[in-house]
Amino acid sequence: MPARFGVIQFPGSCDERDAVAACERVGEARLVWHEERDLSDLDVVVVPGGFSYGDYLRAGAIARFAPAMEAVARFAAEGGPVLGICNGFQVLCEAGLLPGALLPNENLRFVCRQVDLEVVSTGSPFTAELKAGERLSVPVKHMSGRYYAPDELLDELEAAGQVVLRYAPGQNPNGSARDIAGVRNAAGNVMGLMPHPEHAVDELTGSADGLRLFASAAASLRAVHAAA
Amino acid sequence: MPSRGRRYFCPVKARVLIRPKEGILDPQGKAVERALPALGFSGINHVRVGRLVELEAEDPSRLGELCEKLLANPLIEDYEIVELQEA
Numbered sequence: 001m002p003a004r005f006g007v008i009q010f011p012g013s014c015d016e017r018d019a020v021a022a023c024e025r026v027g028e029a030r031l032v033w034h035e036e037r038d039l040s041d042l043d044v045v046v047v048p049g050g051f052s053y054g055d056y057l058r059a060g061a062i063a064r065f066a067p068a069m070e071a072v073a074r075f076a077a078e079g080g081p082v083l084g085i086c087n088g089f090q091v092l093c094e095a096g097l098l099p100g101a102l103l104p105n106e107n108l109r110f111v112c113r114q115v116d117l118e119v120v121s122t123g124s125p126f127t128a129e130l131k132a133g134e135r136l137s138v139p140v141k142h143m144s145g146r147y148y149a150p151d152e153l154l155d156e157l158e159a160a161g162q163v164v165l166r167y168a169p170g171q172n173p174n175g176s177a178r179d180i181a182g183v184r185n186a187a188g189n190v191m192g193l194m195p196h197p198e199h200a201v202d203e204l205t206g207s208a209d210g211l212r213l214f215a216s217a218a219a220s221l222r223a224v225h226a227a228a
Numbered sequence: 229m230p231s232r233g234r235r236y237f238c239p240v241k242a243r244v245l246i247r248p249k250e251g252i253l254d255p256q257g258k259a260v261e262r263a264l265p266a267l268g269f270s271g272i273n274h275v276r277v278g279r280l281v282e283l284e285a286e287d288p289s290r291l292g293e294l295c296e297k298l299l300a301n302p303l304i305e306d307y308e309i310v311e312l313q314e315a
Binding site: 101104105 | 301
């Protein structure tokens with residue numbers, strides 16, 4: 001059975017269609033309106049990029065209270081794989097589903113460019129099929145992408161393998177602490193990253209490396225089903 | 229006004245000041261600070277830019293919780309609640 005992906009759509013989301021298109025390359029996908037509460041038909045949830053609720057107050061601060069986010073929190077608590085991309089990463093941090101916070105870029109500029117990422121941890125369904133140390137070419141486009149957590153927490157995250165992706169040396173686009181581009185929760189099923197894997201799914205647009213995260217999630221599900 | 233069983237209340241006006249936590253780089257504050265000398269303002273240092281939220285609360289005892297949950301992100305921001313004269 002193909003993996004069934006759901007992509008949350010908030011007022012102000014703007015990358016949900018690319019996310020659905022990326023998911024459809026490796027499984028089935030549908031949009032989940034922010035007022036929906038039933039995710040029981042889904043295997044994987046993607047919280048996409050954009051400017052949910054205008055990013056008022058702080059990026060992601062208001063979206064975390066959407067009915068769909070309560071459902072996402074339950075889905076995550078039951079072990080369901082959740083991927084937050086860009087604004088979705090900010091939402092998951094604000095919701096407490098991921099550690100840390102995203103601050104305005106160090107240079108106060110909106111960055112939009114292709115960056116190389118290094119895979120640090122394969123301990124999430126989205127990176128399980130990748131190899132630690134390999135590089136992915138994926139675009140970033142954001143204004144508030146500077147990953148921050150207090151030093152003690154950063155030490156803990158590194159020790160526990162919760163830092164999943166780093167910007168390659170010299171390519172940190174926003175001043176993120178320790179070049180961190182993506183993290184996961186302690187259980188491993190929830191992951192967030194600032195770069196946009198859904199915009200890198202076809203060689204025609206420069207890179208298909210991003211597709212591997214979605215393919216990895218689908219493959220992880222097949223492995224789980226095969227073992228069950 | 230007391231009406232149809234509703235408890236009479238007197239909303240409290242409050243001002244919530246939110247600022248980046250000490251030690252967290254505040255690029256906005258830095259940009260403001262760097263712009264000042266060009267305008268002839270010298271000797272202005274340590275500029276930090278935060279947010280101000282004004283509100284009226286029927287039950288001010290829950291303002292702290294409100295700040296922790298929504299108005300501020302305690303990981304990166306400090307907040308201060310200033311109650312003003314009754315509305």
